[in-house]
Every structure is written in C-alpha cells, then in structure tokens.
Amino acid sequence: MEESLASLFKYMLVGIFFGIVFVKAEVISWYRIQEMFRLQSFHMYGVIGSAIITGIISIQLIKRFNIKTIHGEKIVLKDKEFRKGQIIGGFIFGLGWAITGACPGPLFAQIGSGYSVIIVTLLSAIAGTWVYGRFSHKLPN
C-alpha cells in the first residue's frame, strides 16, 4: 500500500519528536558513546535499558489486549532470523560506532544539529550499505 503525503507526514512528526529526544538526552554526543564504552557513566546504559523495558511492556500490552492500528488492522511483528551477519556485521558496526560516536539515528540528528561534516559520514555509511548489497551473496550468511 502506497501512502498519501498526508499519511506520511505523521511519520515525520514521530521523527521530529525522536530527534529532539536524541539531542536533549545527548545520545548523539561522541563523548557519551566514549563514556559508555569506557564504563564510566551509566547514562547510555540507562537510556537504552529503559527504552528496551518500555518497548517490551508496550509490545506485551499490544499482544495481550490485541491492540489494533488506528486503521483497525492487526499489528504484525516479524520474527528475526538468526544469521552469521549478526555476529560479523554486528562486530564491524560496533567498531564504527565507537569511532564515529554515532549509529544511524544519531547521524541524522547530528546533521540537523548543524554538524554539517557528518554528511560525509552519512554518505560513507550509504556507500557501506551499497557495498554490502553488492557483495552480500559472497559473504558468509
């Protein structure tokens, strides 16, 4: 189903809300990621941990009470399949996460915050995604 522009607009609003939280909690900060990997601050563990707990409770409530979407559809959750990529790719992502100080979400928020040079990091991340797509059939999966 292709959605109308008006319908797509609501996702932009959620993104705006999300981007504001990212910046206000400083999770887009390179220093916060350094604190996390050096085990010198609880902040990032608190953010990720409480986000996961909120997510678990929400999904359990959706399942338990069979909550529907605003359009009345049944909510569909796909199971994740285990692949070797979660180990190898996950490890490579972690290496990049620690030096850039950002995962994909924060990259977008950093650009909006005026750190314009991060556009280069984002383009490089897009290039990395493309190279994965090009050679994925040759990689252990």
Added chain:
Amino acid sequence: MNQFHEWISQPWPWYVAGPLIGLTVPILLIIGNKSFGISSSLRHVCAACVPAKIPFFSYNWKKEMWNMMFVLGIVIGGFIASFLLANPHAIVVAEATQADLAALGITEYKNLLPSEIFSWENLFTAKGLVFFVIGGFMVGFGTRYAGGCTSGHAIMGISNLQWPSVVATAFFMIGGFVMTHLLMPLIMQWVGF
C-alpha cells in the same frame, strides 16, 4: 514560559529520554504497523538512487517512504533541539573519560562532538579518513550485514524478545569495546593526535 524554557533547555536525564525513545516502538506500530528501525533508510537511499540491478536493492522502495519521512523528521528534530531548545552550557563529561580522552589528545568540550575531530578542515586528512570515511563505512556496512542497528535490533528486536537481536546487540558492544580499548589508542597516534 521562561521557566519552561529553562527546564527544557537542560540536558534530559536517561530516565526521561529512555522511556520516550522506547515509546517510539508502540507509536509506529499503532499509527501504521511499522517496525522501528533507522538503518533501513540507508538501504532505501541505495535502492532509490543506485540500484545497479543488484537484487538486494531491487524492491519497491516507494512503499518504504515512511522510513525516509521518519529520518527526515529526525534531522528536523535535531535542528529544533539544537537551535531552539539548546543547552547554553558546555557538555558535562565523566572525569575519568576526560582523563582518558586527554591521554589520546582530545581536550575540548564546547559542543556535543569534539571539533578536534569533527570539522571540515579534517576532511582530507588521516583524521577525516578514519573518523568520517572508514567509520561511516563500517557503520553502514556492518549495520546492513547485521540486518539492523541499535534501533532495529537493540530496541525493536529485543523489545519483541528476539534472540538474534540479543546476539547482534552483544556484538555491537563487543565491537565498540575492541575499538575503544584496543584499536583507538593506535589509531589516534596514527592520525596525528
């Protein structure tokens, strides 16, 4: 109003930010049956701009426009938070981290990112090559290879009790620890800090 502005300008603690980020999971499900994830947007850009007949990029990316609107919103949200709700004070960083970073050559704390690394002047230097180009490449390549990033696996996946997402998140962290503690000291020396 002034008091409200003062309150909202301060950095938000984890117990406010974490639950708000977690709430994105049910909001996206309820407003449109969408699973929270951000790195897929990078794949959609590839599919829309440079598909090059690669099977991995041959799908109807227009159906995934919601994801592109979502990340556009994140850019706008970043702008609003940084220019309208900005914290007027320098970022507070743990003293132990400051000491570790000083040993590596990072001493400046005016913004959310150290300008000693993240500036246009560094683009065509060894610093730029490592932190922007290689760093970004590893983020994009790794996240797609893993089938998701911190949002898709660590938050959405674990929220849905998916054990492959727990594995992915564990390796995100292992990669980060290896880079921070084993590789970074060597890299910082190599790039000239």
